[in-house]
Amino acid sequence: MTQGREILIEVDNLSVEFQTMEGVLRAVTNLSYTVSEGETVAILGESGSGKSVSIEALMGIIDAPMGRITGGEIRFRGTDLLNMPAAHRHRINGEHIAMIFQDALAALNPSQTVGTQIGEMFTLHRGIGQREAFRRAIELMDRVRIPAAAARAHSYPHEFSGGMRQRIMIATAIALEPEVLIADEPTTALDVTVQAQIMDLLTELRIERNMGLVLISHDLGVVADVADRVLVMYAGQIMECGPLREVYRAPGHPYSIGLLNSIPNNQAPHERLKPIKGVPPSPVNIPPGCPFHPRCPSAIELCRRVVPTLEVLPGTNRASACHRKLEVLKNAG
Amino acid sequence: MTEPAAEDGIVTGKIALGPGTIMHGLLRDKVTLLACFFLAILAIVAVCAPWITPHDPMDQNLFMRHKPPMSSSDSGLAHILGTDALGRDLLSRLMMGAQVSLSIGLLGVLVSGTLGVTLGLISGYYRGWLDDIIMRTVDVMLGFPTLLVALFVLFVIGGGYVNLVLVLALTRWMIYARVARGMTLSLREEPFIEGARVIGASDFRIITRHLWPNLFSPVLVLATLEVARLILAESALSFLGFGIQPPSSSWGLEVAGGRSYITTAWWIVTFSGAIIFLTALSLNLIANWLRALADPVQRWRWLSGQTNTLNNPLKNGNDTGTRNTD
Amino acid sequence: MPDNNPASEPLLEVQDLRKYYSHPGSLFSEHQQVRAVDGVSFKLYAGQTLGLVGESGCGKSTVARTIMRLTQATGGSVRFSGQEILELNRRQLRYLRRHVQMVFQDPYSSLSPRQTVRQIICEPWEVQPDIVAPVDRERRFADLLDQVGLPQTSAGRYPHEFSGGQRQRIGIARALAMEPKVIICDEPVSALDVSVQAQIINLLEDVQTMTGAAFLFIAHDLSVVKHISDKIAVMYLGKIVEFGAAGDVYAQPSHPYTQALLSAAPVPDPDFQRRRIVLQGDVPSPLDPPSGCRFRTRCWMAQDICESEEPAILSHPGTMSHTACHYAGAYQDLMSQP
Numbered sequence: 001m002t003q004g005r006e007i008l009i010e011v012d013n014l015s016v017e018f019q020t021m022e023g024v025l026r027a028v029t030n031l032s033y034t035v036s037e038g039e040t041v042a043i044l045g046e047s048g049s050g051k052s053v054s055i056e057a058l059m060g061i062i063d064a065p066m067g068r069i070t071g072g073e074i075r076f077r078g079t080d081l082l083n084m085p086a087a088h089r090h091r092i093n094g095e096h097i098a099m100i101f102q103d104a105l106a107a108l109n110p111s112q113t114v115g116t117q118i119g120e121m122f123t124l125h126r127g128i129g130q131r132e133a134f135r136r137a138i139e140l141m142d143r144v145r146i147p148a149a150a151a152r153a154h155s156y157p158h159e160f161s162g163g164m165r166q167r168i169m170i171a172t173a174i175a176l177e178p179e180v181l182i183a184d185e186p187t188t189a190l191d192v193t194v195q196a197q198i199m200d201l202l203t204e205l206r207i208e209r210n211m212g213l214v215l216i217s218h219d220l221g222v223v224a225d226v227a228d229r230v231l232v233m234y235a236g237q238i239m240e241c242g243p244l245r246e247v248y249r250a251p252g253h254p255y256s257i258g259l260l261n262s263i264p265n266n267q268a269p270h271e272r273l274k275p276i277k278g279v280p281p282s283p284v285n286i287p288p289g290c291p292f293h294p295r296c297p298s299a300i301e302l303c304r305r306v307v308p309t310l311e312v313l314p315g316t317n318r319a320s321a322c323h324r325k326l327e328v329l330k331n332a333g
Numbered sequence: 334m335t336e337p338a339a340e341d342g343i344v345t346g347k348i349a350l351g352p353g354t355i356m357h358g359l360l361r362d363k364v365t366l367l368a369c370f371f372l373a374i375l376a377i378v379a380v381c382a383p384w385i386t387p388h389d390p391m392d393q394n395l396f397m398r399h400k401p402p403m404s405s406s407d408s409g410l411a412h413i414l415g416t417d418a419l420g421r422d423l424l425s426r427l428m429m430g431a432q433v434s435l436s437i438g439l440l441g442v443l444v445s446g447t448l449g450v451t452l453g454l455i456s457g458y459y460r461g462w463l464d465d466i467i468m469r470t471v472d473v474m475l476g477f478p479t480l481l482v483a484l485f486v487l488f489v490i491g492g493g494y495v496n497l498v499l500v501l502a503l504t505r506w507m508i509y510a511r512v513a514r515g516m517t518l519s520l521r522e523e524p525f526i527e528g529a530r531v532i533g534a535s536d537f538r539i540i541t542r543h544l545w546p547n548l549f550s551p552v553l554v555l556a557t558l559e560v561a562r563l564i565l566a567e568s569a570l571s572f573l574g575f576g577i578q579p580p581s582s583s584w585g586l587e588v589a590g591g592r593s594y595i596t597t598a599w600w601i602v603t604f605s606g607a608i609i610f611l612t613a614l615s616l617n618l619i620a621n622w623l624r625a626l627a628d629p630v631q632r633w634r635w636l637s638g639q640t641n642t643l644n645n646p647l648k649n650g651n652d653t654g655t656r657n658t659d
Numbered sequence: 660m661p662d663n664n665p666a667s668e669p670l671l672e673v674q675d676l677r678k679y680y681s682h683p684g685s686l687f688s689e690h691q692q693v694r695a696v697d698g699v700s701f702k703l704y705a706g707q708t709l710g711l712v713g714e715s716g717c718g719k720s721t722v723a724r725t726i727m728r729l730t731q732a733t734g735g736s737v738r739f740s741g742q743e744i745l746e747l748n749r750r751q752l753r754y755l756r757r758h759v760q761m762v763f764q765d766p767y768s769s770l771s772p773r774q775t776v777r778q779i780i781c782e783p784w785e786v787q788p789d790i791v792a793p794v795d796r797e798r799r800f801a802d803l804l805d806q807v808g809l810p811q812t813s814a815g816r817y818p819h820e821f822s823g824g825q826r827q828r829i830g831i832a833r834a835l836a837m838e839p840k841v842i843i844c845d846e847p848v849s850a851l852d853v854s855v856q857a858q859i860i861n862l863l864e865d866v867q868t869m870t871g872a873a874f875l876f877i878a879h880d881l882s883v884v885k886h887i888s889d890k891i892a893v894m895y896l897g898k899i900v901e902f903g904a905a906g907d908v909y910a911q912p913s914h915p916y917t918q919a920l921l922s923a924a925p926v927p928d929p930d931f932q933r934r935r936i937v938l939q940g941d942v943p944s945p946l947d948p949p950s951g952c953r954f955r956t957r958c959w960m961a962q963d964i965c966e967s968e969e970p971a972i973l974s975h976p977g978t979m980s981h982t983a984c985h986y987a988g989a990y991q992d993l994m995s996q997p
Contacts, residue, residue, distance in 0.1 A: 046852035046854060046855075047823075047852055161941055162715075164941075191715050191879065192920060192923045192924050192925075193714065193920065193923045193938055196922075196923035196925070196935060196937075197937065199925075200937075218852065218853055219853075220927035221925025221926050223927075224925065224928060224929050224931075225925050225933075244929050248927065248928070248929050249929070259853060259854060262853050263857070263927055264860070264882045264883055264885065264886030264887075265882055265927055265928070272864070273857040273860055273886070275854055275856075275857030275858040275861060276854040277858075279822045279825070279855060280822075280852065280854070523768050524768045525768060525770050525771045525772070528763060528771075528830070528833070529782075531729070531756065531760065531761045532756060532760075532787075532833065532837060533752065533756035533786045534782070534786050538786065542771075542782075546771075546773035546774075547771075547772065
């Protein structure tokens with residue numbers, strides 16, 4: 001629990017479904033978490049875990065009419081986002097909640113100079129004139145450490161490297177000083193050295209502006225670097241959540257344990273990794289009971305029938321959705 | 334020893350294109366279903382024409398010329414669509430014409446398609462000077478107005494069935510070549526083509542086993558449209574006297590025969606023209622449907638009968654957001 | 660040139676491999692060359708894994724493709740079992756294909772979408788019938804499915820019915836169908852989920868144990884490469900800058916680029932304190948690589964000699980790997996720099 005910091009975003013029992021030819025796709029089920037000022041929350045999950053869909057719900061960009069929110073609430077500073085009139089909702093995006101994506105090239109307009117694009121945040125949302133907007137854009141580019149910003153503001157997205165484009169996207173996102181920044185796999189497509197720079201930049205900006213940062217990632221290393229709290233998602237549900245150190249050092253869910261064992265990290269070279277057997281389920285075919293049970297080495301009969309609720313582990317700041325969490329914790333620790 | 338992959342890990346949300354999907358798709362779109370029925374009946378008629386015409390299409394009877402539809406005749410069966418200038422039953426003529434027009438369309442597409450796709454595949458795969466030559470030829474030939482060229486050639490070598498098919502094929506192969514080349518150019522860079530090279534597959538094998546099957550869908554769509562086009566072209570050429578020659582019948586010829594009598598014997602032009610129109614329309618509808626089916630994303634949208642009407646996308650899209658079409 | 664196992668003959672010997680791409684000149688610039696691979700040398704022994712590591716644009720994939728003859732090398736030599744393969748004509752290439760195979764990166768586009776699993780895996784036998792006699796093919800096919808951990812029911816299915824990890828297994832099975840002695844893995848797990856990556860890594864290790872094949876493992880994920888490799892070569896702008904045993908390179912990187920790379924790699928350990936080396940500037944354009952040592956424009960140790968003289972890859976005293984740096988071995992002093 002973060003004390004003394006205002007809670008910016010509250011996701012409360014969110015469920016999202018998609019209608020497909022093969023049946024109902026349950027992308028997110030009963031998801032709950034909060035994001036406070038100045039904290040980094042990481043949503044960790046593999047493909048099909050629902051992490052991206054949950055953010056789309058937050059931003060209001062779910063692909064309707066196939067997808068719809070079937071339950072729960074999302075609140076920003078206490079105000080209900082889901083039932084907000086569309087016009088008002090659109091203003092929240094950009095001014096209060098901003099997002100950066102994985103693929104910067106696709107997110108930027110190839111036919112506009114980057115200075116103009118960043119400047120658009122000011123011209124469209126604040127009614128500021130173009131020249132002044134451009135000037136502010138250059139300032140932002142400086143802030144995100146794009147060298148020779150004044151000159152490069154006249155260039156087009158394709159003239160920049162991948163890392164630079166990410167910085168441009170970040171500049172656009174923070175232009176209106178949002179309170180929450182969501183980063184969806186921001187560095188997955190980047191080289192390791194550039195990745196490190198971008199993650200440093202995000203952390204810096206978060207501290208400087210006291211923003212809440214939501215990081216979506218599948219990379220345990222990147223999360224370990226920057227997160228304060230971690231949510232581990234699987235098949236649209238939270239498996240475990242809690243402070244970073246605790247979840248990593250003494251995971252309380254078989255899935256988290258499995259993930260941590262899957263990555264090569266200081267094992268003896270050529271010592272076999274211990275992967276989780278099987279594959280993540282198709283979201284159209286989520287197993288009954290605990291969605292992880294077919295792959296879980298600790299599964300018992302109960303796990304097949306009853307969906308475990310997310311419960312706090314006694315004496316800790318963590319919660320785990322596992323019927324056998326106490327044993328799991330004891331064995332792992 | 335190795336952890337096995339799970340049995341049931343079949344993961345994709347994509348809809349595979351199987352007979353089930355096709356049936357389901359057809360049933361949702363009644364108009365295309367109708368078009369399919371129409372063409373099916375037409376095909377049956379075309380095949381069985383010699384045996385099922387109500388009257389002998391060649392049977393001239395000058396006393397029965399220009400009789401309106403539903404006139405009675407000596408043999409007992411009415412002339413359902415009337416008679417033409419020589420007293421021949423129009424319906425029977427049109428049924429025989431179906432055989433001619435449809436087969437020309439199909440044969441023409443077969444010849445032009447085979448030629449065009451082959452050249453396009455070679456052009457796109459090998460590139461270099463071969464590509465240049467083929468594509469320049471395509472450009473030059475596309476510069477000529479199809480029908481005029483066909484007219485001229487047929488004028489020189491004479492009309493008739495075989496010549497007509499050849500000429501139509503030779504004026505249309507370029508379309509297939511372009512499409513095939515374009516797709517080949519993008520496909521050849523795909524890793525699975527490299528994978529085929531890596532196991533030592535010959536160029537021939539790559540082209541026939543790896544490239545062509547992936548070209549099939551768009552070429553099929555194109556071919557369907559082209560059948561319509563060729564039928565229309567044949568009608569036009571026959572109408573002008575350069576295509577099918579009497580006493581054989583084709584739809585275009587029938588239209589020609591009724592041209593001077595539009596005010597007096599309107600049914601000749603009307604019914605002949607209608608059958609051409611309906612056939613071309615049906616083919617176009619089916620081509621459109623095939624194209625939608627071939628693209629997985631569109632396939633989804635189209636099969637679930639949902640459109641993109643956006644209410645508040647945050648609300649349950651249940652109420653007014655989705656329309657249940659048909 | 661670095662040698663790793665003098666006891667036996669190398670299976671694959673690459674010497675001074677070069678691949679240049681022509682960049683057509685325009686009205687404003689002359690004809691230029693992109694030196695994607697500019698003098699790469701290494702030896703690969705049976706049963707061994709050589710990891711090739713580097714960031715995008717370093718040329719590692721180009722090395723793979725040039726060895727596989729998917730693209731024509733500009734210069735240098737590649738010998739397989741003593742036989743020069745860069746000059747093989749098309750017919751002779753089939754000999755190469757038999758013994759040197761490849762696993763591709765993207766499981767979603769590396770399998771032919773219109774072929775069934777059986778057709779994909781058995782196709783190598785149609786192309787090169789003498790690998791497996793027709794009577795044995797069905798049984799061998801079933802064995803391969805077992806070996807890669809795919810259920811027997813997969814045979815008649817199409818790639819799009821499988822997940823990414825399963826598709827990679829199909830790709831590996833196809834490579835194995837050729838019974839190769841060398842397998843080049845070009846980023847085979849980069850596109851997979853974490854939990855599936857581990858399965859495929861284990862599978863590759865099992866394959867190596869069972870077949871004794873040599874692997875050239877190309878990846879950008881340093882922890883994966885370290886885990887699976889015996890030796891590692893680090894590439895930068897078309898050249899190998901460091902080469903040595905996997906453990907040595909990780910524990911004591913002697914080239915500044917390797918140090919920077921390792922310091923940037925995220926470690927899934929919340930308590931790990933990283934001394935991050937932040938490189939200045941961007942990667943130079945491969946059209947116009949810096950003179951002398953290519954890394955000098957971003958190197959905090961660069962001196963005049965680095966500009967005038969290109970360092971050869973050598974063993975330096977005080978270091979455990981071979982390094983292309985004039986100052987390798989000055990490691991201890993330099994790590995205290997900010």
